[in-house]
Amino acid sequence: MAKRGTTGFIAKYWGYLVFALAIWGWVAVDDKIKIAPVLIVLSLGALAYFLFKVPHQCGAINRQAKPGQDPRCRNNAKGLMFGCHLMQHKRQNFLQRMGIGKWREANRGLWINPKECLASVVALTSIVSGIGGLVVAIVKPG
C-alpha cells in the first residue's frame, strides 16, 4: 500500500522533481555548456508538466454561481493552460492564459483611423527592429 502511494505521488508530481533537477543543474554544475542539452530537456519537460499536467483548481468564472457565492470553479483540473472537465471552463482558462481578453483590451483605439494605424505599425516595426538589433549585437559582438 505504501509503495503504491509513493508511486502515485511521483506520477502526479514528477514535474516538480524535473524542475528541481534543472535548477540543481544550473546551480551545481560548473560547465553548463556540457550539460546544456540536459538542461534544455529538463526545462522543456518541466514546462510541459506545468502547462498540461500539474494538478490544480480550475478557477474559471462559473456563470451559474449564485449571488454572494464565490464564482470561481473549484473542480480539479490538470495543467495551468486548461480548466476542469467542463468544456466552457477549458476554453475560458485557455483564452485567459493566452491573454486574448487583455490583447483585445490593449488594442482598443490603436486601429481606429489611418493615422492611428500608421502610428501603431511604426511602433510595432520599431520594436521588431530593436529586437533585431539586440540579437545582431549579441550574436556578432564587435
Ligand SMILES: [Zn+2]
Ligand atoms: Zn471548472
